[in-house]
Amino acid sequence: xxxxxxxxxxxxxxxxxxxxxxxxxxxxxxxxxxxxxxxxxxxxxxxxxxxxxxxxxxxxxxxxxxxxxxxxxxxxxxxxxxxxxxxxxx
Amino acid sequence: xxxxxxxxxxxxxxxxxxxxxxxxxxxxxxxxxxxxxxxxxxxxxxxxxxxxxxxxxxxxxxxxxxxxxxxxxxxxxxxxxxxxxxxxxxxxxxxxxxxxxxxxxxxxxxxxxxxxxxxxxxxxxxxxxxxxxxxxxxxxxxxxxxxxxxxxxxxxxxxxxxxxxxxxxxxxxxxxxxxxxxxxxxxxxxxxxxxxxxxxxxxxxxxxxxxxxxxxxxxxxxxxxxxxxxxxxxxxxxxxxxxxxxxxxxxxxxxxxxxxxxxxxxxxxxxxxxxxxxxxxxxxxxxxxxxxxxxx
Numbered sequence: 001x002x003x004x005x006x007x008x009x010x011x012x013x014x015x016x017x018x019x020x021x022x023x024x025x026x027x028x029x030x031x032x033x034x035x036x037x038x039x040x041x042x043x044x045x046x047x048x049x050x051x052x053x054x055x056x057x058x059x060x061x062x063x064x065x066x067x068x069x070x071x072x073x074x075x076x077x078x079x080x081x082x083x084x085x086x087x088x089x090x
Numbered sequence: 091x092x093x094x095x096x097x098x099x100x101x102x103x104x105x106x107x108x109x110x111x112x113x114x115x116x117x118x119x120x121x122x123x124x125x126x127x128x129x130x131x132x133x134x135x136x137x138x139x140x141x142x143x144x145x146x147x148x149x150x151x152x153x154x155x156x157x158x159x160x161x162x163x164x165x166x167x168x169x170x171x172x173x174x175x176x177x178x179x180x181x182x183x184x185x186x187x188x189x190x191x192x193x194x195x196x197x198x199x200x201x202x203x204x205x206x207x208x209x210x211x212x213x214x215x216x217x218x219x220x221x222x223x224x225x226x227x228x229x230x231x232x233x234x235x236x237x238x239x240x241x242x243x244x245x246x247x248x249x250x251x252x253x254x255x256x257x258x259x260x261x262x263x264x265x266x267x268x269x270x271x272x273x274x275x276x277x278x279x280x281x282x283x284x285x286x287x288x289x290x291x292x293x294x295x296x297x298x299x300x301x302x303x304x305x306x307x308x309x310x311x312x313x314x315x316x317x318x319x320x321x322x323x324x325x326x327x328x329x330x331x332x333x334x335x336x337x338x339x340x341x342x343x344x345x346x347x348x349x350x351x352x353x354x355x356x357x358x359x360x361x362x363x364x365x366x367x368x369x370x371x372x373x374x375x376x377x378x379x380x381x382x383x384x385x386x
Contacts, residue, residue, distance in 0.1 A: 009134055015106035071141035072105040079134045 003059030007083035010068075010076035017068040019080040024060035027051065033065035046070055050077040059084070092152065093117045093376050094239060094279050094308040095324040096317050101126035102155070103135035108142045111151075114314035115321070118152040123168050124159070124183055132164050136171040143175035154179035154215060160190050169197055173212055174205040179238065184246070185216035186223045191233035198236070215239040215281070219246035224265055231276035240273050241310060242266060244283030257293055259300070270305035279307040288313040298323040325377060326370045334370035337363060 006022040029047050033040060043065060051061070061077070068076070098116035100107050102123045111119045121142070127135040139155060155172045157180055158164035169180065182194055191214065198212050214236040218224050224247070231240050244262055248255040255261065266282065273280035282301035285294045298309055298320050309320050326334070340354040341364060352359040 013104075013106065015109065016104075068105060069109060069146075071145040072109075072138065075134070075137040075141045079137050082133065 001055050002057060003081070004085045007080050007085075009080035009083060010072075012064060012066055014066050015068060015072065017063055017065040017073055017076050019076045020062040020064075021080045021084045022060050024058055026058055027056070027061075028059075029061045029063070031063045031065065033063070034067055035065070042070075043073060046073045047077055050074055050081070054078070054081055056081060091372055091376065092238075093373075094152070094281060096308055096311045096320050097154070097241075097281060098311045098314065098317065099126070099156075099284070102139045103127050103131050105138065105142075108138065109146060112146075112148045114317050116151065116311060116314070116317055117308065118154055118179070119148070120154045120156050120181055120310070122156045123164070123172075124156050132158070132167075136168060140171045140175045143172065143177055152178050154181045156181040156183060159184040160193065165194075166197060169194075169201055173198055173201040174207065177212060179213045179215050181241075182214065182216045183243065184219045184223070185230050186220060187226050188229040188233035191216065191230055191237065195234040195236055210236060212236065213238045215241065217241040217243040217281075218265075218269060219243035220250040221247075224268055227269055227272035228275055231272050231278055237276065237278050239279035239281050239307070240269060240276075241281035242269050242283050245286075247283075257287075257290075259297060266301070266304050266306070274305065280305060282306040282309040284310045284312045285316065286312065288315060291319055294319050295323065325379075326373055330370050331374055331379070334367035334374075337367035338371060 003021050003023050008018065008020045010016050010018045012018050029044060031040060031043050031047070033043055043063065047061060047063060065073070094117050096116040097118040097120050098111060098114065099120050099122050100111045102121050108121065121139045123132065123135050123139060143153065155168070155177050157168035160182070161184070180194070180198065182190065185191065194214060199209060202209050202212065214234055215238055216230060218227055218230070218240060223230065227240060231237055242262070242265060244255050247265055248261055251261065253261045262283070270280045285297050287293060294316055301309055302323055308324065311317055311320065336354060337359055340352050340359060344352045352364065
């Protein structure tokens with residue numbers, strides 16, 4: 001499935017993250033995090049897992065992380081995708 | 091019997107508050123999908139609460155989720171998200187009739203069945219926030235075997251009465267008393283309304299003492315700072331524990347003698363006094379207090 005419109009979820013408050021998604025040819029993920037050095041790979045893995053679980057094949061994902069835990073990253077990415085018009089709840 | 095001295099409200103769309111809520115020692119945390127979540131963030135809060143329930147360690151804190159009221163289009167989606175995620179209690183706001191509770195019970199049963207959850211595992215707590223709800227309080231309290239507690243929402247209730255909520259709370263006296271009576275008749279807990287001035291510790295203590303005197307089992311809390319004050323009020327005093335132990339010893343003595351009459355200090359101990367002592371000792375046990383240490 002493709003991201004068909006722009007959407008955002010989350011906030012820039014501490015322990016949260018702001019996720020922005022928009023249409024794109026192919027898949028692209030940009031991550032900006034206050035803990036990039038230590039958790040950058042982990043965050044990327046979570047983003048990719050959620051994208052895969054929702055069968056997203058194209059779209060641009062920008063994650064601005066403020067120290068969000070895994071559960072929060074998952075929730076914000078998922079809802080950003082749903083708000084972008086993809087509905088594939090599992 | 092379970093301790094429900096404090097029920098801490100936690101906004102359901104705030105990750106920092108959700109992940110810290112278990113450290114304050116509240117007996118129950120109430121992850122809120124209702125008033126603290128903006129209407130356009132309901133979808134986001136549902137996922138956040140769902141994933142938090144599934145992955146965070148809330149230790150042995152009782153976990154409740156306040157869903158949106160049944161006159162909104164949100165309540166069923168809230169349920170579908172949180173019931174399979176391991177919530178202990180669904181808190182329904184603005185309960186007005188026993189039919190509300192029956193509908194809620196049926197919806198939970200269906201979700202439990204579809205998710206292979208033991209039927210009846212998820213319990214219900216409601217808040218009464220209108221005159222109509224109070225009139226129907228006993229019917230509401232007995233409408234489902236899932237019911238564990240009934241609370242009063244003071245701000246909404248006084249607004250419905252067309253009066254102002256005051257620090258003294260005279261306007262809520264009758265409602266509080268009736269709510270406790272309904273809860274006792276139904277054999278469930280009664281939870282008092284929040285005390286909204288977080289800077290007025292003396293006022294909080296007074297209101298909590300009054301709630302305890304009326305028979306409430308606990309109080310809703312909007313700020314973790316309020317928790318120790320409320321816990322102190324709902325913890326039996328040294329004198330109460332001492333008295334309960336003496337009564338308990340008198341019961342044992344009477345039993346050993348094969349006597350049906352319990353006496354203490356030359357006076358007969360009536361059944362209601364025994365019941366009260368039993369409750370104090372149960373609280374001591376639940377609180378993990380050492381009886382010997384408390385009376386020495």
